Amino acid sequence: MKKLIVLLSVIMTGLSSTNLSAQEVGTVSVSGEGIVNVVPDQVIIRARVEHEGSTAQEVKQQVDTDVQKIFQYLKKNGIDDKHVKTEYLNLNKQYNYQTKQSRYHANQSISIKLVNIKDYEKIIAGLMESGLNRLDGISFTSSKEKELLAEARKKAMLDAKQKATEYASALGQKIGKAVSIYEDMNAGGHYPMYKTSMMNAEADGAGGPTIALGEMQISTKINVKFALLD
Structure with missing residues (x-):
């Protein structure tokens, strides 16, 4: 019985040492950022039709009539229905305490995606x-x-790997496989950088620029943990 207890103690001690060694494997955690710049080729227009009048029926009908004309115009000019969306529709009653009369205000918001950015001036x-x-x-x-x-994302991973390699090298070590990878979805995004080409206006005889296309910046940030090797 004593031999069995001693044997179990030796086994448990060995397991504890093994677990401790596994826990002591070093790691290095770094973040990497990847950025790609591109000139945009599509534009999303956010616009509204709004009217004010003395009755709710009047202003609602005015908005509906104009919106129908807009939808017909877009369809006639080759804008796909899937690229046109009603964002919201509001109808409000506003009471004027001085005149003691009510006025109604209606508006409908529409978003329109143009897959060909060159159509912008004509469509507007x-x-x-x-x-x-x-x-x-x-x-x-x-x-x-x-x-x-x-x-x-590839650029972000290479950036993270380079940082981890530099840290490990300073300690006389190398990096092993990635232990974990986490993409920070809040850090990335699409940011316009207004610094390049301009779009010229042709409507109303205007010859100057009306919007700056610039560059979009598409970015992401990734957190990576690498194993450290001696």
């Missing part, structure tokens, strides 16, 4: 003629967004 002019009376803003995108994000 046509939208205004069709009844659009408020432009809320535009944003640029790229048709190669997925491919560019994949390229940014």
Whole structure:
């Protein structure tokens, strides 16, 4: 019985030593960033149709009429239905305590994606003629967004590997396999960098630039943990 207890003690001690050794394997944690710049080739227009009147039915009908004209114009000019979306529709009653009268305000917000950025000037002019009376803003995108994000991820991994190698080298060590990889989704993004080509206006005889295309910056940040080797 005593021999069995001693044998078990030796086995448990050996297991504890093995676990301790596994826990003591060194690692180095680093972050890597990947950035890819590209000139955008698509644009998203965010705009509104809004009207004010004395009755809810009146303003709602005015908005509906203009929106129908806009949809017809977009379809006529080859804009696919999947690239046109109603963001929201509002109808509000506003009471004036001085005049003791109510006014109604209705608006509908629309987003339009142009897959050919060269159509921007023509489409904007046509939208205004069709009844659009408020432009809320535009944003640029790229048709190669997925491919560019994949390229940014590769750059981020290589950046992380280089950092880890430098840290390990300073200690006279090398890096092994990656133990864990985590992509920080909050750190990446698509940021316009207004520093390159300009789009010229042809509408109304204007010859100067109306929007700056610039460059989109597609970026991502990755946190990687590497094993350290002696």
